[in-house]
Amino acid sequence: MPALRYGMVGGGPGAFIGDVHRMAAELDGGAALVAGAFSSDPSASRDKGAALGLAPDRVYGDYRAMAEAEVARSDPIDFVVVVTPNHLHFPVARTFLEAGVPVVCDKPMTTTVEDAETLCRLVAEGGPLFALTYNYTGYPMVDEARAIVRSGRLGRIRRIQLDYFQGWLATSLESTGHRQAGWRTDPERAGVAGALGDIGTHAHDLARYVTGLEVEEVAADLTTFVDGRRLEDDACVLVRWTGGARGTLTASQIAVGEENELVLRVYGTHGSIVWRHADAESLRVSTADGPAEILRRGAPYLDVETQGGSRLPPGHPEGFIEGFANVYRAVIEAIRGPDADGGETTRRFPTVWDGARGVHFLEKAVESARVGGWVDARYDPPGDPGA
Ligand SMILES: NC(=O)c1ccc[n+]([C@@H]2O[C@H](COP(=O)([O-])OP(=O)(O)OC[C@H]3O[C@@H](n4cnc5c(N)ncnc54)[C@H](O)[C@@H]3O)[C@@H](O)[C@H]2O)c1
DSSP states (O other): OOOEEEEEEEOOTTOSHHHHHHHHHHTTSSEEEEEEEOOSSHHHHHHHHHHTTOOGGGBOSSHHHHHHHHHTSSSOOSEEEEESOGGGHHHHHHHHHHTTOOEEEOSSOOSSHHHHHHHHHHHHTTOOOEEEOOGGGGOHHHHHHHHHHHHTTTOSEEEEEEEEEOOTTSSOGGGGTOHHHHHHTOHHHHOSOSHIIIIIHHHHHHHHHHHOOOEEEEEEEEEOOSTTOSSOSEEEEEEEEGGGOEEEEEEESOOTTOSSEEEEEEEESSEEEEEEGGGTTEEEEEETTSOOEEEETTOTTSOHHHHHTOOSOTTSOOOHHHHHHHHHHHHHHHHHOSOTTOOOOOOOOOBHHHHHHHHHHHHHHHHHHHHTSOEEOOOOOTTOTTO
């Protein structure tokens, strides 16, 4: 089957996540980059396009011009990837959705719930596919955790502990001209939340993905430790989940010494699971009546869906790129539609509704920190077929 053609908005020279998306989208040969508006600076966009060997007429200085020109071609892009700073996700995604082009967008989906709901409606009302790269849902051992929790083996879920710790913003990196630090600490470009929006949103989605539970109420303590910074760099959110589970979600970017320490712990009446991003190929499962088990990616005893997320035998480490690539594999299969035998993909990818729930969670946490207490955070985004 020929590779799908895709374009990219963002991911220009010196950018972080655009190249990861490119590697992931192309890992299985299912997609090939053919177009891009890689930067708001047309010459930087041209440089990136040239470095990637793209045809010059498909490298744009403006994403609107790209959408217009691409849909007018006889060989248009089949989807677009949005990897700009957060404040541009909404206008870029809306432009392409309205032009009929499927969108893969990075998190957080938008900077306001209002914008998130506009995207939900566009998709719900017959619009093209929209996928959000909550990429931690692409790790096989996260799928194994999901299979175990949802099988009921842990019993009724009582506690969900989520930590995402980084240390790279422990000083005022933004005042040194560091680009990624600059926009992440600027509310105009990052949105209402700092650490919570940048990394806490992953933790929130991860818990939902594994447990199937939703947030009911939040009480947040948001702190800005670095002088002059305009968004919180440390967040601790008490969460009451549906079904009576309780927990905390902590996201910090001033945790000196931490790299990307994302840890999920789920405790039920009969057992628990622990998954650590730093040891992503393992999953600890404990029950009250026996020794803890350490399950390993690639092993034949895993759930059949988990096994489908592996590419290499156990012991040859897989990680960040492969997790992202699993999200892309699901997206590419969904865009292609049923195969010649009518078989449809059963692989999952985070949707526009997952994205809206993520943005709503951020707004409610910020509101709670402002009012200094518990806030009702129940939410069903418009058009969510799963609500
Ligand atoms: N899923 C993940 O694990 C993950 C990790 C990192 C970043 N992200 C998300 O990805 C996005 C990008 O983050 P990053 O760290 O790569 O940022 P970055 O600053 O490194 O890159 C952003 C890119 O967007 C380009 N850009 C800015 N305005 C543009 C415009 N008008 N048109 C076209 N391009 C434009 C910039 O030139 C730059 O190349 C953010 O939303 C971030 O939250 C997700």
